[in-house]
Amino acid sequence: MSAIDKTFGSRRRDIIAVAGTLPLLAAAGALHAQQKFPLLKIVCTFAPGGTTDLLSRKVALNMPAGYAGSVIVENKAGAAGQVGVSYVRTLPTDGSVILQTAMTMFTLSQHVQKDPLPYDPVADFIPLTAGCCMDYAYAVGPMVPASVRTVPEYLAWVRRDAKHATVATAGVVSLIVGAVLGKAAGIDLVNVSYKGGALAVQDTIAGNVPALVTTLGDVLPHLGEGRLRLIAVTSDKRSPFVPNVATFAEQGVADMVHRVYFSFFAHAKMPAEVIAAHSAALRASLKQQDVVDSLGRATMEVVATDLKETSELFSRDRAKWAALIAKVGYKPT
Numbered sequence: 001m002s003a004i005d006k007t008f009g010s011r012r013r014d015i016i017a018v019a020g021t022l023p024l025l026a027a028a029g030a031l032h033a034q035q036k037f038p039l040l041k042i043v044c045t046f047a048p049g050g051t052t053d054l055l056s057r058k059v060a061l062n063m064p065a066g067y068a069g070s071v072i073v074e075n076k077a078g079a080a081g082q083v084g085v086s087y088v089r090t091l092p093t094d095g096s097v098i099l100q101t102a103m104t105m106f107t108l109s110q111h112v113q114k115d116p117l118p119y120d121p122v123a124d125f126i127p128l129t130a131g132c133c134m135d136y137a138y139a140v141g142p143m144v145p146a147s148v149r150t151v152p153e154y155l156a157w158v159r160r161d162a163k164h165a166t167v168a169t170a171g172v173v174s175l176i177v178g179a180v181l182g183k184a185a186g187i188d189l190v191n192v193s194y195k196g197g198a199l200a201v202q203d204t205i206a207g208n209v210p211a212l213v214t215t216l217g218d219v220l221p222h223l224g225e226g227r228l229r230l231i232a233v234t235s236d237k238r239s240p241f242v243p244n245v246a247t248f249a250e251q252g253v254a255d256m257v258h259r260v261y262f263s264f265f266a267h268a269k270m271p272a273e274v275i276a277a278h279s280a281a282l283r284a285s286l287k288q289q290d291v292v293d294s295l296g297r298a299t300m301e302v303v304a305t306d307l308k309e310t311s312e313l314f315s316r317d318r319a320k321w322a323a324l325i326a327k328v329g330y331k332p333t
Helices: 002-020 024-034 051-059 079-089 153-158 172-185 197-205 216-222 271-288 289-297 306-326
Strands: 040-044 071-075 098-100 125-140 166-169 192-193 213-216 229-231 259-267
Touching: 024 289, 040 051, 040 079, 040 166, 040 192, 040 259, 051 071, 051 098, 051 125, 051 259, 051 289, 079 098, 079 259, 098 125, 125 153, 125 172, 125 216, 125 271, 125 306, 153 172, 153 229, 166 172, 166 197, 172 192, 172 306, 197 216, 213 216, 213 271, 259 271, 259 306, 271 306
Parallel strands: 040 071, 040 098, 166 192, 166 213
Antiparallel strands: 098 259, 125 213, 125 229, 125 259
């Protein structure tokens, strides 16, 4: 274990200990009594209008009454989320700013790019709660014969012609999903990276690439004849949104249970009692029925983990991605 990991672990235990002394809503009330924020800002590392932006805005609207004077969302997109993370790293650490981004920004990104990250993925931020999660989908477009409906059928089609071995990806998780599938099948799948899932979907429907990997929410509105066909999802069990679509595991492909956790983070230098209170307030907001229903319609499942659960999930996610990257032999270019 590195010195940074030890320091992070010690700091994390201190914060969890503080949180253990504060009941869920009492934590939010205690902070309000001690240090009211005239303005609490949630910085979302994704562009306005997307599913993760919806998460930030719904949570902001449903924060406990009186927790802050007002809660606003600021979008700082770019460089696959790194612009927003780097931005929050420079802002005040008094508790007036919360970061909302994918957990993979801290557990996976360091493995898939050549240059060092502009932030320390372990030491710079503390995870407050895994707000919600979403599955990934593997879909094919009009380039692929209509008879191809499953992963084995798709792989057989790819093997017949190297020109078929192109897959559109959007983000680091979809990139790794493609790499793992290629490794398992003994096929060199060629990754074509897009700035967002919507662009990958458009190019696949247009017939410029045969297949894509992106979040389930990006794919669902485009399923149908002459458009996209969903051949697998990355969940551990069938998704309630597409119950007729088999998982990768059901189709004989291992190491393909991948979910993205859209989470909330605090600057590591934020006071422990403020971190505990923010975690409690965020969880209270996430559990509001309006939030659960709105996110559900966007194929996101509310998780709302507490500090201890989030810390454990963060550690598992880091270990999982490190092991998987080593197993598939992925090398950033």
